[in-house]
Amino acid sequence: MYRKASSSPTPPENFELPFEGKLSQDNRWVIMANLIPWDEFEEEYAKIFSIDMGAPALPFRMALGSLIIKERLGISDRETVEQIKENPYLQYFIGRKHYSNEAPYDASLLVRFRERINVDLVNQINQRMVKKIQEETEEESKKKSLSERQETRESPNQGKLILDATCAPGDISYPNDLGLLNQARVKTEKIIDTLYKPLKGRLKKKPKTYRNLARKDYLKVAKKRRSSRKERRKAIKKQLKYIKRNLSHIDQLLQTGEALEGLSISQYKSLLVVAEVYRQQQWMYENKAQRIDDRIVSLSQPHIRPIVRGKAGKPVEFGAKLAASVRDGYVFLDRISWDNFNEAGDLKAQIEAFKQHTGVYPESVHVDRIYRNRENRAFCKERGIRISGPPLGRPPANVSSDKKKQALDDEKVRNAIEGKFGISKRRFSLNRVMAKLPHTSQTAIAITFLVMNLSTLLRQFFCLFLCNTQHHAFFLDNY
Structure with a gap:
């Protein structure tokens, strides 16, 4: 549920401070707060929430303002919350009407803010x-x-x-085929452990994964400062066989029906990613190819693709x-x-x-x-x-x-x-x-x-303010 905040913004002089002071009109956060059209996009932000169901969501100015603060200061989500808690100017920037020593929200909500405020809305703003x-x-x-x-x-x-x-x-770390397959193998081993746990009394023995032997085969080549192409291909072939065996064990465990419920959402997604990585790597190994369409280079972020740029020092970026x-x-x-x-x-x-x-x-x-x-x-x-x-x-x-x-x-x-x-x-x-x-x-x-355009506008404002101040001082000195 979303409740629209007050349409009239709080002037800086009306912001309540515990020490009976006033916010400076020339502060950068006060100036930037006046540059952003908060009210024009609040209705569009409110459309993603239910009208009468759920707890009231935080205002749009607080959500967008927190993301701007994080990027402007170059800090983490947790540090963003701490900075807002300690700084009255940041609290004014996100739309608070008075200073408070308490955190406005938990740091995990910044992820929700990035999910709700999509790239199209930010570009419009x-x-x-x-x-x-x-x-x-x-x-x-x-x-x-x-x-x-x-x-x-x-x-x-x-x-x-x-x-x-x-x-x-x-x-992500710089990807290589052998390291990616090793990570995929470890994922399948953990999924087998999870699926076997509720079936421990019903199955005679746990499926063999040969994880210790597989790790030794991986480290034998990965620890080498320089390895030949033949050694890498041999190591990749072994890891592909280990993953194929593990995937067949997972299929057998999933045939019980009840075992599928034991997987978490992240494990189920990892299983789908690992299956696709195995397919791609198997095809490249068989065809002795170095590329494939929609190639996965990270198990945790499978949406990332290699971007060939041809720049000096960085021919490929991910x-x-x-x-x-x-x-x-x-x-x-x-x-x-x-x-x-x-x-x-x-x-x-x-x-x-x-x-x-x-x-x-x-x-x-x-x-x-x-x-x-x-x-x-x-x-x-x-x-x-x-x-x-x-x-x-x-x-x-x-x-x-x-x-x-x-x-x-x-x-x-x-x-x-x-x-x-x-x-x-x-x-x-x-x-x-x-x-x-x-x-x-x-x-x-x-x-x-x-934030870059906000910085440009802020710099122009201070330059104009400085020029006017110098012109006023020159006028007083000469007239």
Whole structure:
């Protein structure tokens, strides 16, 4: 059940503190709380709850605000709750009306928040927040001279759109076939132990798993600093045989009917994952192949796929691939997928999204080589959009200085999105997504882009405040 919170936000001066103080209007959390349109999306959040059944859910501002705090500070779920409990500004940010020494909720609820607030909702909030700020700043643009406004009207295309793609690696160890099979074998052994326990008196003896011998066979190769291909194939063959034997034992135990109830939900899911891993690894072993469609590289997170990026030092990454765009210094998440995809196919949709957001097509699109195919070039040419980079075909013998300068300027512009990716991975958590479920991982990634835009808005606010303060001081000194 969901109960809508008070529609009127609490002003910072009305926030009750135990020591009879007042919150500062210039605090970063107070400023960011005013930037986010909480009320506009509360109704959509309330739709996932029952109207009259269940205990009342926590407000939308508390749920989203807690996720923003976690990402902004780069801390764990438990530390997020502790920080909120100790800091009155954080309590104001999540919508509390007075300070309390008690934790607002248990740390485990942050997982529920990530499940309820999906990636689409976070992207909508991100778009609306930036658009709201841009609409407020349009008043200043109206002060332009008449000639400047006429030039703006004559130009059908305005602005620059920067596109690129990257990978957000998950929290898994670097996979290898032998290690993955060893983990799968251990899983099957634990499932056999669970299934046999209630049938101990009915069966004559426990099915043999040869776990000690299987572990020795694994360590014999895994502990070697360098092992030959023949040794690895031999070790993989042995582990496949152990898993095949264990899976047949599990099938025999499950035929009793009652044994299936002894498995927990996580064990049942693990059994399905192990069966698929065995099928994939058996096929690759028989065909001497190194790849297979929808290859599983982690038993705990089977949704993660290898993403071939071809970067120096990291030719393959394991996580979600995402396509993003930068407009006016703000970054937006346009697409996210656990499977590899060609980002060039998203250019048309990203340009149309730019037009929907701004009302016009961009003047130029700044992309790398993979986007510059014939289809995308023709699409941009029809709409009067200049796409960065050299034209297709053999390069001319002589290139004018103007074109060289234009190409250099285009690369400087495209550095903006590379910088955004760098910040997201060094300053925030995009370099190692700690969420384990596919939908919660996507929400965590989308929250990163939301927090990055909040940081940009906050930096602009402080720069404007500093400039006004210096201008006021100069005025008092000289007049």
